[in-house]
Amino acid sequence: MLQITLGIVTSVGGFLEIGSVTTAAQAGARFGYQLLWAIALGTICLIFLVEMSGRLAAVSKHTVVDAMRERFGFPFFFIVCVGIVVVAFMVLVAELGGIGFGLQILTGIGFPWWAVPISFVVWLLMWKGTFGLIENGASLLGLVTLSFLFAAFRLHPSWSSAGAALIPSMPQSGKAQYGFIAVSIIGASISPYLMYFYSSGAIEDKWDRTYIPINRFIAGFGMTFGGVLSIAVLIASALALQPNGILVDTFPQAALLMTTALPKWGFYLFAVSMIFACFGAALEISLAIAYFFAQGFGWNWSEDLEPSKNARYAFVYTIIIMLAAIPLVLGVDPIKVTVISMALTSATLPLAIVPFLFLMNDPIYLGKYRNGWISNTVVAIIILMSFVLAVISIPLQIIGG
Amino acid sequence: MDAALSWVGTAGMAGDAWLRHTTPDKYTRQTLDLSGQTLLQIGRDLRKSPRPAIDNAMIDTALARSRSHIARMSRLVVEKNAPDFRTQLDSLRQDQKLVKQLADSIEASSK
Protein backbone atom coordinates (compact mmCIF):
# COMPACT_ATOMS: atom_id res chain seq x y z
CA MET A 1 0.00 0.00 0.00
CA LEU A 2 2.93 2.33 0.47
CA GLN A 3 3.31 2.26 -3.30
CA ILE A 4 0.19 4.39 -3.45
CA THR A 5 2.34 7.19 -2.05
CA LEU A 6 4.07 7.47 -5.45
CA GLY A 7 0.68 8.20 -6.95
CA ILE A 8 -0.26 10.66 -4.26
CA VAL A 9 3.03 12.54 -4.31
CA THR A 10 2.94 12.69 -8.13
CA SER A 11 -0.58 14.00 -7.86
CA VAL A 12 -0.08 16.44 -5.01
CA GLY A 13 3.23 17.64 -6.36
CA GLY A 14 2.26 17.62 -9.99
CA PHE A 15 -1.42 18.25 -9.96
CA LEU A 16 -2.27 20.26 -6.92
CA GLU A 17 0.28 23.03 -6.88
CA ILE A 18 0.31 26.78 -7.37
CA GLY A 19 -0.63 26.55 -11.06
CA SER A 20 -3.65 24.31 -10.63
CA VAL A 21 -4.84 26.06 -7.45
CA THR A 22 -4.51 29.50 -9.06
CA THR A 23 -6.22 28.48 -12.29
CA ALA A 24 -8.99 26.56 -10.49
CA ALA A 25 -9.59 29.52 -8.14
CA GLN A 26 -9.68 31.95 -11.07
CA ALA A 27 -12.02 29.65 -12.97
CA GLY A 28 -14.45 29.40 -10.05
CA ALA A 29 -14.31 33.12 -9.28
CA ARG A 30 -14.96 34.23 -12.86
CA PHE A 31 -17.12 31.52 -14.34
CA GLY A 32 -18.61 29.58 -11.43
CA TYR A 33 -18.79 25.87 -12.20
CA GLN A 34 -18.47 26.31 -15.98
CA LEU A 35 -14.85 25.18 -16.25
CA LEU A 36 -15.23 21.97 -14.25
CA TRP A 37 -15.04 20.04 -17.52
CA ALA A 38 -11.48 21.33 -18.12
CA ILE A 39 -10.25 19.90 -14.82
CA ALA A 40 -12.05 16.61 -15.47
CA LEU A 41 -10.56 16.42 -18.96
CA GLY A 42 -7.07 17.18 -17.68
CA THR A 43 -7.44 14.53 -14.99
CA ILE A 44 -8.54 11.81 -17.41
CA CYS A 45 -5.69 12.62 -19.82
CA LEU A 46 -3.21 12.56 -16.97
CA ILE A 47 -4.44 9.19 -15.65
CA PHE A 48 -3.74 7.62 -19.03
CA LEU A 49 -0.35 9.31 -19.48
CA VAL A 50 0.85 8.48 -15.98
CA GLU A 51 -0.31 4.87 -16.23
CA MET A 52 1.59 4.51 -19.49
CA SER A 53 4.73 6.04 -17.97
CA GLY A 54 4.58 3.55 -15.12
CA ARG A 55 3.93 0.62 -17.47
CA LEU A 56 6.87 1.59 -19.68
CA ALA A 57 9.18 1.69 -16.66
CA ALA A 58 7.90 -1.54 -15.11
CA VAL A 59 8.13 -3.60 -18.32
CA SER A 60 11.16 -2.17 -20.12
CA LYS A 61 13.11 -0.99 -17.06
CA HIS A 62 13.55 2.24 -18.99
CA THR A 63 12.28 5.61 -17.89
CA VAL A 64 10.48 7.76 -20.46
CA VAL A 65 13.66 9.81 -20.98
CA ASP A 66 15.87 6.72 -21.34
CA ALA A 67 13.56 5.32 -23.99
CA MET A 68 13.18 8.66 -25.77
CA ARG A 69 16.95 9.17 -26.06
CA GLU A 70 17.52 5.65 -27.34
CA ARG A 71 14.60 5.57 -29.73
CA PHE A 72 14.86 9.07 -31.21
CA GLY A 73 18.53 9.93 -30.82
CA PHE A 74 20.45 12.81 -29.34
CA PRO A 75 19.33 15.67 -31.64
CA PHE A 76 15.64 15.06 -30.92
CA PHE A 77 16.34 14.52 -27.23
CA PHE A 78 18.16 17.85 -27.11
CA ILE A 79 15.23 19.75 -28.65
CA VAL A 80 12.82 18.18 -26.16
CA CYS A 81 15.31 18.82 -23.35
CA VAL A 82 15.48 22.54 -24.09
CA GLY A 83 11.71 22.94 -24.40
CA ILE A 84 10.74 20.87 -21.39
CA VAL A 85 13.52 21.96 -19.04
CA VAL A 86 13.01 25.69 -19.67
CA VAL A 87 9.32 25.41 -18.90
CA ALA A 88 9.89 23.08 -15.93
CA PHE A 89 12.38 25.57 -14.53
CA MET A 90 9.78 28.35 -14.70
CA VAL A 91 7.31 26.11 -12.91
CA LEU A 92 9.95 25.45 -10.24
CA VAL A 93 10.33 29.21 -9.71
CA ALA A 94 6.55 29.46 -9.37
CA GLU A 95 6.40 26.59 -6.85
CA LEU A 96 9.15 28.04 -4.67
CA GLY A 97 7.23 31.30 -4.89
CA GLY A 98 4.07 29.48 -3.85
CA ILE A 99 5.80 28.28 -0.68
CA GLY A 100 6.98 31.86 -0.15
CA PHE A 101 3.48 33.23 -0.59
CA GLY A 102 2.12 30.72 1.92
CA LEU A 103 4.70 31.86 4.45
CA GLN A 104 4.06 35.50 3.55
CA ILE A 105 0.38 35.38 4.37
CA LEU A 106 1.09 33.57 7.63
CA THR A 107 3.86 35.86 8.84
CA GLY A 108 3.48 39.11 6.92
CA ILE A 109 7.09 38.80 5.74
CA GLY A 110 7.30 39.22 1.94
CA PHE A 111 8.02 36.17 -0.22
CA PRO A 112 11.41 37.47 -1.53
CA TRP A 113 12.79 37.08 1.99
CA TRP A 114 11.71 33.46 2.05
CA ALA A 115 13.24 32.53 -1.31
CA VAL A 116 16.69 31.55 -0.03
CA PRO A 117 15.62 29.60 3.11
CA ILE A 118 12.94 27.74 1.14
CA SER A 119 15.36 26.83 -1.63
CA PHE A 120 17.84 25.66 0.96
CA VAL A 121 15.27 23.37 2.62
CA VAL A 122 14.19 21.89 -0.73
CA TRP A 123 17.82 21.33 -1.67
CA LEU A 124 18.67 19.85 1.73
CA LEU A 125 15.87 17.33 1.49
CA MET A 126 17.15 16.23 -1.90
CA TRP A 127 20.76 16.21 -0.70
CA LYS A 128 20.21 14.12 2.41
CA GLY A 129 16.89 12.41 1.74
CA THR A 130 16.15 9.19 -0.06
CA PHE A 131 13.46 8.75 -2.69
CA GLY A 132 11.31 6.89 -0.18
CA LEU A 133 11.56 9.67 2.38
CA ILE A 134 10.67 12.31 -0.19
CA GLU A 135 7.86 10.20 -1.63
CA ASN A 136 6.26 9.24 1.67
CA GLY A 137 6.94 12.53 3.41
CA ALA A 138 5.49 14.65 0.62
CA SER A 139 2.46 12.35 0.40
CA LEU A 140 1.73 12.54 4.11
CA LEU A 141 2.16 16.29 4.26
CA GLY A 142 0.11 16.66 1.10
CA LEU A 143 -2.89 15.06 2.79
CA VAL A 144 -3.57 18.41 4.48
CA THR A 145 -4.89 19.52 1.07
CA LEU A 146 -7.98 17.40 1.82
CA SER A 147 -9.09 20.54 3.64
CA PHE A 148 -10.09 21.95 0.20
CA LEU A 149 -12.53 19.08 -0.20
CA PHE A 150 -13.90 19.60 3.28
CA ALA A 151 -14.37 23.32 2.63
CA ALA A 152 -16.18 22.67 -0.65
CA PHE A 153 -18.62 20.31 1.09
CA ARG A 154 -19.22 22.81 3.88
CA LEU A 155 -20.37 25.37 1.33
CA HIS A 156 -23.21 23.05 0.22
CA PRO A 157 -22.68 23.22 -3.54
CA SER A 158 -25.37 22.30 -5.99
CA TRP A 159 -24.08 18.92 -7.13
CA SER A 160 -26.47 18.82 -10.06
CA SER A 161 -25.10 22.13 -11.35
CA ALA A 162 -21.56 20.89 -10.81
CA GLY A 163 -22.37 17.69 -12.68
CA ALA A 164 -23.92 19.64 -15.56
CA ALA A 165 -20.70 21.64 -15.81
CA LEU A 166 -18.81 18.50 -16.82
CA ILE A 167 -20.24 19.20 -20.28
CA PRO A 168 -18.37 22.13 -21.89
CA SER A 169 -20.38 25.29 -22.47
CA MET A 170 -19.43 28.80 -23.54
CA PRO A 171 -20.04 31.76 -21.23
CA GLN A 172 -22.16 34.76 -22.19
CA SER A 173 -19.20 37.11 -21.91
CA GLY A 174 -15.45 36.96 -21.39
CA LYS A 175 -14.93 34.26 -24.02
CA ALA A 176 -11.22 35.03 -24.49
CA GLN A 177 -10.62 34.85 -20.76
CA TYR A 178 -12.64 31.64 -20.54
CA GLY A 179 -10.53 30.11 -23.30
CA PHE A 180 -7.33 31.25 -21.65
CA ILE A 181 -8.25 29.79 -18.28
CA ALA A 182 -9.37 26.51 -19.91
CA VAL A 183 -6.01 26.24 -21.70
CA SER A 184 -4.19 27.10 -18.46
CA ILE A 185 -6.10 24.46 -16.50
CA ILE A 186 -5.24 21.79 -19.05
CA GLY A 187 -1.62 23.03 -19.17
CA ALA A 188 -1.49 22.95 -15.38
CA SER A 189 -2.88 19.39 -15.39
CA ILE A 190 -0.92 17.74 -18.19
CA SER A 191 2.58 18.76 -17.19
CA PRO A 192 5.20 16.56 -18.91
CA TYR A 193 7.47 16.58 -15.88
CA LEU A 194 4.85 14.40 -14.14
CA MET A 195 5.50 11.58 -16.61
CA TYR A 196 9.26 11.85 -16.20
CA PHE A 197 9.00 11.91 -12.42
CA TYR A 198 6.55 9.00 -12.25
CA SER A 199 8.53 6.70 -14.54
CA SER A 200 11.75 7.54 -12.66
CA GLY A 201 9.97 6.86 -9.39
CA ALA A 202 8.87 3.48 -10.69
CA ILE A 203 12.52 2.63 -11.41
CA GLU A 204 13.60 3.99 -7.99
CA ASP A 205 10.95 1.78 -6.39
CA LYS A 206 12.18 -1.15 -8.52
CA TRP A 207 8.92 -1.95 -10.23
CA ASP A 208 8.62 -4.94 -12.52
CA ARG A 209 5.79 -6.51 -14.58
CA THR A 210 4.01 -7.65 -11.43
CA TYR A 211 3.36 -3.98 -10.69
CA ILE A 212 1.27 -3.40 -13.80
CA PRO A 213 -2.12 -3.82 -12.07
CA ILE A 214 -0.96 -1.75 -9.09
CA ASN A 215 0.32 0.89 -11.49
CA ARG A 216 -3.16 1.24 -13.01
CA PHE A 217 -4.66 1.66 -9.57
CA ILE A 218 -2.01 4.11 -8.42
CA ALA A 219 -2.27 6.24 -11.57
CA GLY A 220 -6.06 6.24 -11.38
CA PHE A 221 -6.33 6.87 -7.68
CA GLY A 222 -3.44 9.31 -7.43
CA MET A 223 -4.44 11.54 -10.32
CA THR A 224 -8.12 11.41 -9.36
CA PHE A 225 -7.09 12.54 -5.88
CA GLY A 226 -5.43 15.61 -7.36
CA GLY A 227 -8.26 16.24 -9.81
CA VAL A 228 -10.92 16.04 -7.12
CA LEU A 229 -9.00 18.50 -4.96
CA SER A 230 -8.68 20.92 -7.90
CA ILE A 231 -12.42 20.64 -8.46
CA ALA A 232 -12.92 21.35 -4.75
CA VAL A 233 -10.86 24.55 -5.12
CA LEU A 234 -12.98 25.61 -8.10
CA ILE A 235 -16.23 24.95 -6.22
CA ALA A 236 -15.03 26.76 -3.08
CA SER A 237 -13.97 29.72 -5.21
CA ALA A 238 -17.31 29.76 -7.06
CA LEU A 239 -19.27 29.78 -3.81
CA ALA A 240 -17.06 31.95 -1.60
CA LEU A 241 -15.28 34.38 -3.92
CA GLN A 242 -17.58 34.83 -6.92
CA PRO A 243 -20.50 36.25 -4.87
CA ASN A 244 -18.08 38.94 -3.63
CA GLY A 245 -16.97 39.71 -7.18
CA ILE A 246 -13.38 38.70 -6.34
CA LEU A 247 -11.40 37.71 -9.44
CA VAL A 248 -8.29 36.07 -7.85
CA ASP A 249 -5.54 37.97 -9.63
CA THR A 250 -3.22 37.71 -6.64
CA PHE A 251 -2.34 35.15 -4.01
CA PRO A 252 -3.67 37.19 -1.04
CA GLN A 253 -7.10 37.09 -2.70
CA ALA A 254 -6.92 33.30 -3.09
CA ALA A 255 -6.13 33.06 0.64
CA LEU A 256 -9.74 34.03 1.41
CA LEU A 257 -10.97 30.86 -0.32
CA MET A 258 -11.78 28.83 2.80
CA THR A 259 -12.51 31.60 5.31
CA THR A 260 -16.27 31.34 4.80
CA ALA A 261 -16.49 27.55 4.91
CA LEU A 262 -14.02 27.07 7.77
CA PRO A 263 -14.09 30.29 9.80
CA LYS A 264 -11.70 29.21 12.51
CA TRP A 265 -9.02 27.36 10.53
CA GLY A 266 -9.73 28.00 6.86
CA PHE A 267 -7.13 30.73 6.35
CA TYR A 268 -4.37 28.76 8.06
CA LEU A 269 -5.31 25.52 6.34
CA PHE A 270 -5.11 27.27 2.98
CA ALA A 271 -1.65 28.64 3.75
CA VAL A 272 -0.36 25.31 5.06
CA SER A 273 -1.93 23.40 2.16
CA MET A 274 -0.25 25.69 -0.34
CA ILE A 275 3.09 25.41 1.46
CA PHE A 276 3.01 21.61 1.48
CA ALA A 277 1.58 21.22 -2.03
CA CYS A 278 4.12 23.62 -3.54
CA PHE A 279 6.89 22.00 -1.50
CA GLY A 280 5.98 18.60 -2.97
CA ALA A 281 5.85 20.15 -6.42
CA ALA A 282 9.24 21.84 -6.01
CA LEU A 283 10.80 18.52 -5.01
CA GLU A 284 9.13 16.72 -7.87
CA ILE A 285 10.18 19.26 -10.50
CA SER A 286 13.76 19.45 -9.22
CA LEU A 287 13.96 15.68 -9.33
CA ALA A 288 12.34 15.57 -12.77
CA ILE A 289 14.86 18.03 -14.24
CA ALA A 290 17.84 16.24 -12.66
CA TYR A 291 16.47 12.88 -13.83
CA PHE A 292 16.01 14.30 -17.33
CA PHE A 293 19.66 15.28 -17.65
CA ALA A 294 21.06 12.19 -15.93
CA GLN A 295 18.96 9.71 -17.86
CA GLY A 296 19.34 11.53 -21.16
CA PHE A 297 23.12 11.68 -20.90
CA GLY A 298 23.56 8.26 -19.27
CA TRP A 299 24.91 9.38 -15.90
CA ASN A 300 24.55 7.54 -12.62
CA TRP A 301 21.37 8.65 -10.91
CA SER A 302 19.28 7.77 -7.88
CA GLU A 303 17.90 9.68 -4.95
CA ASP A 304 18.93 6.71 -2.84
CA LEU A 305 22.63 7.21 -3.66
CA GLU A 306 24.75 9.70 -1.79
CA PRO A 307 25.53 12.83 -3.76
CA SER A 308 29.21 11.94 -4.20
CA LYS A 309 28.16 8.70 -5.93
CA ASN A 310 26.10 10.50 -8.56
CA ALA A 311 27.89 13.82 -8.68
CA ARG A 312 26.58 15.20 -11.98
CA TYR A 313 22.97 14.40 -11.05
CA ALA A 314 23.43 16.11 -7.65
CA PHE A 315 25.16 19.03 -9.36
CA VAL A 316 22.19 19.58 -11.69
CA TYR A 317 19.57 19.79 -8.97
CA THR A 318 21.83 21.95 -6.81
CA ILE A 319 22.34 24.45 -9.61
CA ILE A 320 18.72 24.60 -10.74
CA ILE A 321 17.40 25.13 -7.22
CA MET A 322 19.93 27.92 -6.67
CA LEU A 323 19.04 29.55 -9.97
CA ALA A 324 15.31 29.23 -9.29
CA ALA A 325 15.66 31.27 -6.10
CA ILE A 326 17.14 34.26 -7.95
CA PRO A 327 13.98 35.63 -9.66
CA LEU A 328 12.13 35.37 -6.36
CA VAL A 329 14.83 37.22 -4.44
CA LEU A 330 14.55 39.93 -7.08
CA GLY A 331 10.81 40.15 -6.41
CA VAL A 332 9.46 38.60 -9.62
CA ASP A 333 5.79 37.80 -9.01
CA PRO A 334 5.34 33.99 -8.85
CA ILE A 335 1.73 34.31 -10.05
CA LYS A 336 2.89 35.98 -13.26
CA VAL A 337 5.51 33.25 -13.72
CA THR A 338 2.78 30.66 -13.10
CA VAL A 339 0.49 32.13 -15.73
CA ILE A 340 3.23 32.29 -18.36
CA SER A 341 4.53 28.80 -17.55
CA MET A 342 1.03 27.29 -17.85
CA ALA A 343 0.66 28.75 -21.33
CA LEU A 344 4.17 27.58 -22.31
CA THR A 345 3.46 24.09 -20.93
CA SER A 346 0.48 23.89 -23.24
CA ALA A 347 2.58 25.19 -26.12
CA THR A 348 5.33 22.55 -25.62
CA LEU A 349 3.06 19.56 -24.92
CA PRO A 350 3.45 18.06 -28.43
CA LEU A 351 7.21 17.71 -27.82
CA ALA A 352 6.52 15.38 -24.91
CA ILE A 353 3.43 13.51 -26.06
CA VAL A 354 4.17 12.70 -29.72
CA PRO A 355 7.32 10.61 -29.04
CA PHE A 356 5.48 8.99 -26.17
CA LEU A 357 2.88 7.53 -28.55
CA PHE A 358 5.65 5.83 -30.54
CA LEU A 359 7.31 4.46 -27.42
CA MET A 360 4.09 3.00 -26.05
CA ASN A 361 3.60 1.04 -29.26
CA ASP A 362 7.18 -0.20 -29.58
CA PRO A 363 7.34 -4.00 -29.10
CA ILE A 364 11.04 -3.80 -28.19
CA TYR A 365 10.22 -1.84 -25.04
CA LEU A 366 6.82 -3.20 -24.16
CA GLY A 367 6.30 -6.54 -25.85
CA LYS A 368 2.75 -7.72 -25.25
CA TYR A 369 2.16 -4.78 -22.86
CA ARG A 370 1.99 -2.28 -25.71
CA ASN A 371 -0.94 0.14 -25.86
CA GLY A 372 -4.32 -1.21 -26.84
CA TRP A 373 -6.70 0.73 -29.07
CA ILE A 374 -8.27 2.58 -26.13
CA SER A 375 -4.95 3.95 -24.85
CA ASN A 376 -3.83 4.80 -28.38
CA THR A 377 -7.07 6.60 -29.08
CA VAL A 378 -6.73 8.61 -25.88
CA VAL A 379 -3.11 9.53 -26.65
CA ALA A 380 -4.05 10.49 -30.20
CA ILE A 381 -6.77 12.78 -28.82
CA ILE A 382 -4.28 14.25 -26.35
CA ILE A 383 -1.83 14.86 -29.21
CA LEU A 384 -4.52 16.58 -31.26
CA MET A 385 -5.50 18.64 -28.24
CA SER A 386 -1.85 19.45 -27.51
CA PHE A 387 -1.34 20.82 -31.04
CA VAL A 388 -4.46 22.96 -30.73
CA LEU A 389 -3.31 24.17 -27.31
CA ALA A 390 0.18 24.83 -28.68
CA VAL A 391 -1.25 27.09 -31.37
CA ILE A 392 -3.82 28.98 -29.29
CA SER A 393 -2.17 29.23 -25.87
CA ILE A 394 0.13 32.18 -26.56
CA PRO A 395 -2.46 34.27 -28.49
CA LEU A 396 -5.04 33.55 -25.79
CA GLN A 397 -2.61 34.65 -23.13
CA ILE A 398 -2.13 37.93 -24.94
CA ILE A 399 -5.85 38.50 -25.42
CA GLY A 400 -7.39 36.86 -22.39
CA GLY A 401 -4.58 36.51 -19.88
CA MET B 1 -14.65 48.15 -13.42
CA ASP B 2 -14.67 44.37 -12.84
CA ALA B 3 -11.20 44.75 -11.39
CA ALA B 4 -12.38 47.59 -9.13
CA LEU B 5 -15.32 45.49 -7.96
CA SER B 6 -12.93 42.61 -7.31
CA TRP B 7 -10.69 44.68 -5.06
CA VAL B 8 -13.53 46.34 -3.16
CA GLY B 9 -14.91 42.83 -2.66
CA THR B 10 -11.49 41.61 -1.52
CA ALA B 11 -11.25 44.39 1.07
CA GLY B 12 -14.77 43.62 2.25
CA MET B 13 -14.18 39.89 2.56
CA ALA B 14 -10.82 40.40 4.28
CA GLY B 15 -12.56 42.79 6.67
CA ASP B 16 -15.28 40.26 7.43
CA ALA B 17 -12.68 37.59 8.06
CA TRP B 18 -10.75 39.83 10.45
CA LEU B 19 -13.84 40.67 12.46
CA ARG B 20 -14.52 36.95 12.83
CA HIS B 21 -10.89 36.47 14.01
CA THR B 22 -10.30 34.24 10.98
CA THR B 23 -7.25 36.05 9.61
CA PRO B 24 -4.18 37.53 11.30
CA ASP B 25 -3.72 41.30 11.63
CA LYS B 26 -0.70 41.49 9.33
CA TYR B 27 -2.38 39.70 6.46
CA THR B 28 -5.55 41.79 6.83
CA ARG B 29 -3.65 45.08 6.89
CA GLN B 30 -1.45 44.09 3.94
CA THR B 31 -4.47 42.98 1.91
CA LEU B 32 -6.36 46.19 2.71
CA ASP B 33 -3.33 48.28 1.75
CA LEU B 34 -2.93 46.29 -1.48
CA SER B 35 -6.64 46.80 -2.23
CA GLY B 36 -6.30 50.54 -1.72
CA GLN B 37 -3.20 50.82 -3.90
CA THR B 38 -4.74 48.73 -6.67
CA LEU B 39 -7.96 50.79 -6.63
CA LEU B 40 -5.88 53.95 -6.99
CA GLN B 41 -4.16 52.49 -10.04
CA ILE B 42 -7.48 51.26 -11.49
CA GLY B 43 -8.91 54.78 -11.06
CA ARG B 44 -5.99 56.25 -13.00
CA ASP B 45 -6.37 53.66 -15.77
CA LEU B 46 -10.13 54.29 -16.03
CA ARG B 47 -9.60 58.03 -16.42
CA LYS B 48 -7.42 57.34 -19.45
CA SER B 49 -10.30 55.50 -21.21
CA PRO B 50 -13.40 57.63 -20.51
CA ARG B 51 -16.86 56.26 -21.19
CA PRO B 52 -19.26 58.88 -22.55
CA ALA B 53 -22.38 57.09 -21.28
CA ILE B 54 -21.13 56.99 -17.71
CA ASP B 55 -20.31 59.96 -15.53
CA ASN B 56 -16.59 59.58 -14.81
CA ALA B 57 -16.97 61.78 -11.77
CA MET B 58 -19.27 59.12 -10.27
CA ILE B 59 -16.65 56.42 -10.84
CA ASP B 60 -13.93 58.63 -9.32
CA THR B 61 -16.09 59.41 -6.29
CA ALA B 62 -17.07 55.79 -5.72
CA LEU B 63 -13.48 54.59 -5.93
CA ALA B 64 -12.17 57.44 -3.78
CA ARG B 65 -14.76 56.71 -1.09
CA SER B 66 -13.88 53.03 -1.16
CA ARG B 67 -10.20 53.81 -0.84
CA SER B 68 -10.88 56.13 2.05
CA HIS B 69 -12.89 53.50 3.93
CA ILE B 70 -10.25 50.86 3.21
CA ALA B 71 -7.46 53.14 4.47
CA ARG B 72 -9.38 53.77 7.70
CA MET B 73 -10.01 50.05 8.09
CA SER B 74 -6.28 49.38 7.74
CA ARG B 75 -5.51 51.86 10.54
CA LEU B 76 -8.23 50.36 12.73
CA VAL B 77 -6.67 46.90 12.36
CA VAL B 78 -3.48 48.27 13.89
CA GLU B 79 -5.54 49.84 16.72
CA LYS B 80 -7.54 46.58 17.03
CA ASN B 81 -10.69 48.72 17.11
CA ALA B 82 -13.37 46.25 16.02
CA PRO B 83 -16.51 48.42 16.53
CA ASP B 84 -15.28 51.31 14.36
CA PHE B 85 -13.90 48.80 11.89
CA ARG B 86 -17.38 47.28 11.54
CA THR B 87 -18.81 50.74 10.84
CA GLN B 88 -16.27 51.36 8.09
CA LEU B 89 -16.90 47.88 6.69
CA ASP B 90 -20.64 48.57 6.49
CA SER B 91 -19.89 51.79 4.57
CA LEU B 92 -17.56 49.84 2.27
CA ARG B 93 -20.39 47.40 1.55
CA GLN B 94 -22.53 50.36 0.43
CA ASP B 95 -19.68 51.47 -1.82
CA GLN B 96 -19.47 47.93 -3.19
CA LYS B 97 -23.15 48.10 -4.25
CA LEU B 98 -22.54 51.40 -6.04
CA VAL B 99 -19.41 50.08 -7.78
CA LYS B 100 -21.42 47.01 -8.86
CA GLN B 101 -24.16 49.24 -10.31
CA LEU B 102 -21.56 51.27 -12.21
CA ALA B 103 -19.86 48.08 -13.48
CA ASP B 104 -23.25 46.72 -14.66
CA SER B 105 -24.07 50.03 -16.38
CA ILE B 106 -20.76 50.06 -18.21
CA GLU B 107 -21.25 46.45 -19.32
CA ALA B 108 -24.79 47.20 -20.50
CA SER B 109 -23.70 50.30 -22.43
CA SER B 110 -20.87 48.42 -24.18
CA LYS B 111 -23.29 45.80 -25.62
Added chain:
Amino acid sequence: MGLVRDVLDKKLMDREDCCMGRVSGLVMHVSEHAQPRVTHILIGGPTPWMRIHPSLGRVSRWLAGMWGPKNGEAVRIPWSRVETIGRDIKLDVEAKETGALDWEIWIARHVIERIPGSGSEEEE
Protein backbone atom coordinates in the same frame (compact mmCIF):
# COMPACT_ATOMS: atom_id res chain seq x y z
CA MET C 1 21.51 -6.16 -35.13
CA GLY C 2 20.85 -2.62 -36.29
CA LEU C 3 23.60 -0.19 -35.34
CA VAL C 4 21.31 2.81 -35.06
CA ARG C 5 18.49 0.93 -33.38
CA ASP C 6 20.47 -1.34 -31.07
CA VAL C 7 23.71 0.52 -30.41
CA LEU C 8 23.56 4.27 -30.96
CA ASP C 9 22.40 6.24 -27.88
CA LYS C 10 22.26 3.09 -25.76
CA LYS C 11 23.48 3.26 -22.18
CA LEU C 12 26.91 1.78 -21.49
CA MET C 13 27.73 -0.22 -18.36
CA ASP C 14 31.18 -1.35 -17.26
CA ARG C 15 32.29 -4.60 -15.61
CA GLU C 16 30.87 -3.47 -12.30
CA ASP C 17 27.57 -2.25 -13.71
CA CYS C 18 28.60 1.37 -13.39
CA CYS C 19 26.99 3.80 -15.87
CA MET C 20 29.53 5.10 -18.35
CA GLY C 21 27.33 7.34 -20.41
CA ARG C 22 25.70 6.68 -23.78
CA VAL C 23 26.96 5.74 -27.20
CA SER C 24 27.35 9.12 -28.88
CA GLY C 25 28.86 7.81 -32.06
CA LEU C 26 30.57 4.91 -33.79
CA VAL C 27 33.81 4.70 -35.70
CA MET C 28 33.69 2.44 -38.70
CA HIS C 29 36.47 1.15 -40.89
CA VAL C 30 35.46 1.15 -44.52
CA SER C 31 37.61 -0.37 -47.19
CA GLU C 32 37.11 -1.51 -50.75
CA HIS C 33 38.16 -5.06 -50.05
CA ALA C 34 36.30 -5.86 -46.87
CA GLN C 35 32.92 -5.34 -45.28
CA PRO C 36 32.58 -2.14 -43.25
CA ARG C 37 33.10 -2.85 -39.60
CA VAL C 38 32.70 -0.95 -36.38
CA THR C 39 36.01 -0.36 -34.67
CA HIS C 40 35.20 1.97 -31.78
CA ILE C 41 32.38 3.35 -29.67
CA LEU C 42 32.54 7.07 -28.96
CA ILE C 43 31.29 8.48 -25.68
CA GLY C 44 30.63 12.14 -25.06
CA GLY C 45 32.90 14.93 -26.20
CA PRO C 46 31.77 16.91 -29.23
CA THR C 47 30.27 13.81 -30.91
CA PRO C 48 26.60 14.14 -29.86
CA TRP C 49 26.64 17.89 -30.54
CA MET C 50 28.05 17.35 -34.02
CA ARG C 51 25.00 15.22 -34.75
CA ILE C 52 22.92 18.38 -34.35
CA HIS C 53 25.35 20.68 -36.18
CA PRO C 54 29.16 20.66 -36.65
CA SER C 55 29.47 24.16 -35.17
CA LEU C 56 27.95 22.92 -31.92
CA GLY C 57 30.65 20.27 -31.82
CA ARG C 58 33.29 22.99 -32.07
CA VAL C 59 31.60 25.02 -29.33
CA SER C 60 31.43 21.95 -27.11
CA ARG C 61 35.12 21.23 -27.64
CA TRP C 62 36.04 24.84 -26.84
CA LEU C 63 33.89 24.97 -23.70
CA ALA C 64 35.19 21.62 -22.45
CA GLY C 65 38.72 22.90 -22.83
CA MET C 66 37.98 25.90 -20.59
CA TRP C 67 36.60 24.11 -17.55
CA GLY C 68 36.49 20.82 -15.72
CA PRO C 69 38.95 18.05 -16.61
CA LYS C 70 39.78 20.14 -19.71
CA ASN C 71 39.33 17.21 -22.01
CA GLY C 72 37.21 18.16 -24.98
CA GLU C 73 37.53 14.90 -26.91
CA ALA C 74 35.24 11.88 -27.02
CA VAL C 75 36.21 8.71 -25.19
CA ARG C 76 37.00 5.87 -27.60
CA ILE C 77 36.25 2.30 -26.56
CA PRO C 78 37.37 -0.52 -28.88
CA TRP C 79 34.44 -2.51 -30.25
CA SER C 80 36.21 -5.66 -29.09
CA ARG C 81 35.38 -4.67 -25.52
CA VAL C 82 31.65 -5.05 -26.08
CA GLU C 83 30.42 -8.06 -24.13
CA THR C 84 26.69 -8.01 -24.61
CA ILE C 85 24.12 -5.79 -26.30
CA GLY C 86 20.74 -5.98 -24.63
CA ARG C 87 18.76 -3.44 -22.69
CA ASP C 88 22.12 -1.73 -22.10
CA ILE C 89 25.53 -2.37 -23.63
CA LYS C 90 27.89 -4.16 -21.29
CA LEU C 91 31.59 -3.46 -21.77
CA ASP C 92 34.57 -5.39 -20.52
CA VAL C 93 36.29 -2.31 -19.14
CA GLU C 94 36.51 -0.38 -15.89
CA ALA C 95 34.78 2.94 -16.34
CA LYS C 96 37.28 5.01 -14.36
CA GLU C 97 40.18 3.83 -16.52
CA THR C 98 38.56 4.77 -19.80
CA GLY C 99 38.13 8.47 -19.11
CA ALA C 100 34.34 8.18 -19.45
CA LEU C 101 33.90 9.29 -15.85
CA ASP C 102 36.38 12.18 -15.94
CA TRP C 103 33.62 14.77 -15.65
CA GLU C 104 31.83 12.81 -12.94
CA ILE C 105 35.04 12.55 -10.92
CA TRP C 106 35.96 16.19 -11.48
CA ILE C 107 32.56 17.50 -10.39
CA ALA C 108 32.56 15.12 -7.42
CA ARG C 109 36.02 16.28 -6.26
CA HIS C 110 35.75 20.00 -7.00
CA VAL C 111 32.10 20.71 -6.19
CA ILE C 112 30.06 17.96 -4.56
CA GLU C 113 32.56 16.64 -2.03
CA ARG C 114 33.22 20.17 -0.76
CA ILE C 115 29.62 20.38 0.45
CA PRO C 116 28.99 18.72 3.83
CA GLY C 117 26.85 15.62 3.73
CA SER C 118 27.88 14.51 0.27
CA GLY C 119 28.80 11.05 1.54
CA SER C 120 32.47 11.33 0.70
CA GLU C 121 33.41 11.60 4.40
CA GLU C 122 32.67 7.90 4.94
CA GLU C 123 35.42 6.88 2.58
CA GLU C 124 38.10 8.85 4.39
